[in-house]
Amino acid sequence: xxLAVPSFDDICDAAARIAPYAHVTPVMLHFKCENLQRGxxxxxxxxxxxxxxLDDEQAKRGVVTHSSGNHGNALALAAATRGITAHVIVxxxxxxxxxxxxxxxxxxxxxxxxxxxxxxxxxxEVQQATGAELVHPYTDPRVMAGQGSLVRELLNQSGGLDALxxxxxxxxxxxxxxxxxxxxxxxxxxxxxxxxxxxxxARSLAQGARVGSFVPDTVCDGLRTLLGEPxxxxxxxxxxxxxxxxDAQTIAAMKLLWRELKQVxxxxxxxxxxxxxxxxxxxxxxRVGLVLSGGNVDLDALPW
Amino acid sequence: xxLAVPSFDDICDAAARIAPYAHVTPVMLHFKCENLQRGxxxxxxxxxxxxxxLDDEQAKRGVVTHSSGNHGNALALAAATRGITAHVIVxxxxxxxxxxxxxxxxxxxxxxxxxxxxxxxxxxEVQQATGAELVHPYTDPRVMAGQGSLVRELLNQSGGLDALxxxxxxxxxxxxxxxxxxxxxxxxxxxxxxxxxxxxxARSLAQGARVGSFVPDTVCDGLRTLLGEPxxxxxxxxxxxxxxxxDAQTIAAMKLLWRELKQVxxxxxxxxxxxxxxxxxxxxxxRVGLVLSGGNVDLDALPW
Numbered sequence: 076x077x078l079a080v081p082s083f084d085d086i087c088d089a090a091a092r093i094a095p096y097a098h099v100t101p102v103m104l105h106f107k108c109e110n111l112q113r114g115x116x117x118x119x120x121x122x123x124x125x126x127x128x129l130d131d132e133q134a135k136r137g138v139v140t141h142s143s144g145n146h147g148n149a150l151a152l153a154a155a156t157r158g159i160t161a162h163v164i165v166x167x168x169x170x171x172x173x174x175x176x177x178x179x180x181x182x183x184x185x186x187x188x189x190x191x192x193x194x195x196x197x198x199x200e201v202q203q204a205t206g207a208e209l210v211h212p213y214t215d216p217r218v219m220a221g222q223g224s225l226v227r228e229l230l231n232q233s234g235g236l237d238a239l240x241x242x243x244x245x246x247x248x249x250x251x252x253x254x255x256x257x258x259x260x261x262x263x264x265x266x267x268x269x270x271x272x273x274x275x276x277a278r279s280l281a282q283g284a285r286v287g288s289f290v291p292d293t294v295c296d297g298l299r300t301l302l303g304e305p306x307x308x309x310x311x312x313x314x315x316x317x318x319x320x321x322d323a324q325t326i327a328a329m330k331l332l333w334r335e336l337k338q339v340x341x342x343x344x345x346x347x348x349x350x351x352x353x354x355x356x357x358x359x360x361x362r363v364g365l366v367l368s369g370g371n372v373d374l375d376a377l378p379w
Numbered sequence: 380x381x382l383a384v385p386s387f388d389d390i391c392d393a394a395a396r397i398a399p400y401a402h403v404t405p406v407m408l409h410f411k412c413e414n415l416q417r418g419x420x421x422x423x424x425x426x427x428x429x430x431x432x433l434d435d436e437q438a439k440r441g442v443v444t445h446s447s448g449n450h451g452n453a454l455a456l457a458a459a460t461r462g463i464t465a466h467v468i469v470x471x472x473x474x475x476x477x478x479x480x481x482x483x484x485x486x487x488x489x490x491x492x493x494x495x496x497x498x499x500x501x502x503x504e505v506q507q508a509t510g511a512e513l514v515h516p517y518t519d520p521r522v523m524a525g526q527g528s529l530v531r532e533l534l535n536q537s538g539g540l541d542a543l544x545x546x547x548x549x550x551x552x553x554x555x556x557x558x559x560x561x562x563x564x565x566x567x568x569x570x571x572x573x574x575x576x577x578x579x580x581a582r583s584l585a586q587g588a589r590v591g592s593f594v595p596d597t598v599c600d601g602l603r604t605l606l607g608e609p610x611x612x613x614x615x616x617x618x619x620x621x622x623x624x625x626d627a628q629t630i631a632a633m634k635l636l637w638r639e640l641k642q643v644x645x646x647x648x649x650x651x652x653x654x655x656x657x658x659x660x661x662x663x664x665x666r667v668g669l670v671l672s673g674g675n676v677d678l679d680a681l682p683w
Contacts, residue, residue: 111641333643337419338643377678
């Protein structure tokens with residue numbers, strides 16, 4: 076006997092027939108792979124927006140920042156796209172591999188002592204000497220706007236979301252995404268994932284006032300920064316809920332992402348999956364966007 | 380004054396004007412990311428082809444193999460796509476994570492001692508008891524054919540190649556790709572990258588006769604296998620040139636791929652980039668396809 080099997084037309088008919096009764100089932104987790112962004116992190120978006128927001132006169136005098144991490148590298152790359160000079164202030168003890176990357180991107184390095192005050196003084200000095208425009212890594216509105224540009228891409232790529240999670244450190248990414256997300260989808264639930272050992276954003280939002288200083292203790296090197304003042308205001312206004320995760324949870328999530336997605340992501344990026352795994356009831360049945368913020372890892376110092 | 384800038388039409392005109400004189404410059408290195416294949420390795424192609432090549436009667440009796448690595452997992456996944464049973468022979472001392480993956484894929488595990496003879500005896504026993512079809516990891520023509528299926532994709536995706544490099548262990552991938560590549564492009568230069576400490580393919584082709592036994596000593600766990608007999612014949616017929624690389628070169632290439640492509644690839648996969656870096660004069664100006672064979676890495680035992 077011939078076995079009865081449906082034709083393609085039968086399947087199309089079935090789809091129409093069950094549509095009033097059956098759910099359109101969601102794809103649940105959408106990972107936005109900013110580890111594959113230029114420079115290996117979302118930071119290029121903000122730096123690039125800042126560089127191309129300058130008028131020609133200002134652009135000629137270049138840009139300056141005092142981040143030796145992903146933002147410094149991103150600003151160097153962004154400046155190169157416009158053929159202008161980027162000055163990057165580098166504290167003593169910065170990771171050699173990061174400095175080499177910044178130099179390869181064509182930036183001018185300036186050394187200073189490893190304190191916040193020394194960095195800011197040196198940046199002011201370079202500004203005075205060159206007229207370069209300061210591009211702060213997360214409080215600059217042009218930077219926040221640039222970081223927020225990933226939201227529209229993610230909404231298009233995912234076909235819609237119920238919730239969005241970003242990591243939070245200084246808050247440039249979290250605040251830019253909050254503004255963009257609520258402009259497109261006012262009902263979108265917004266979350267920020269933060270290491271327990273650097274939970275100033277969680278504490279700031281809980282007490283309704285920004286924590287002014289803290290000593291970070293977390294393996295997430297990209298998230299040891301104090302939440303910026305404008306960033307705090309945006310997260311509060313948009314009712315972003317912070318989920319704090321332990322370093323152990325984050326490292327386990329990082330390994331899971333490496334093993335299953337085969338993507339090299341940095342430890343800070345794994346906080347977003349750690350948050351989902353910690354609060355499954357919160358995300359059950361939801362279409363969740365997770366921003367994998369970067370992939371710049373010191374392969375000789377993995378956190379496990 | 381208004382600066383003179385070209386319009387888009389000007390650029391299209393320029394392209395036509397210079398076309399007779401200027402070179403169409405190539406994209407040089409095309410990495411075929413089989414780490415993102417189902418099961419995290421190219422092995423799924425061959426296993427899947429074998430499973431779907433069976434007639435219904437044979438399929439009902441299932442399939443069996445004696446590989447506890449990527450092929451065992453691939454055969455388990457492939458069998459699941461047809462709803463049939465996969466028997467996987469597992470030697471003592473096999474990596475627990477790999478066994479768990481094979482079990483998750485739905486295969487039946489059979490234990491045996493850690494010798495080649497014990498594996499083959501156990502596979503024969505399972506065959507006898509169940510009637511399952513043996514799917515050898517690299518000498519099976521159906522497996523070679525499946526592995527070769529990536530070549531057409533790569534030619535389409537790259538827009539053309541001058542050379543192709545695969546890793547070589549048992550030779551299922553290298554031989555399948557050689558047959559496919561020369562069918563499409565008879566002039567394509569074919570290379571196989573092999574660890575110095577498991578260079579039986581290089582020695583076999585140099586002496587014109589297959590090396591019958593060797594003791595591998597390489598960090599490339601996926602390439603410790605002796606080149607198969609039919610695989611040897613194919614590599615010889617297609618004049619595949621073997622490039623041997625040291626483990627140190629391979630590990631350096633692996634880190635480079637992780638850092639720059641942000642892709643988790645296993646150490647065996649990095650041999651292909653190590654080969655290019657070792658012989659730059661051979662590949663200068665060529666469009667080179669490099670098969671990144673898999674991404675199943677023990678994150679707790681990285682080779683550096």
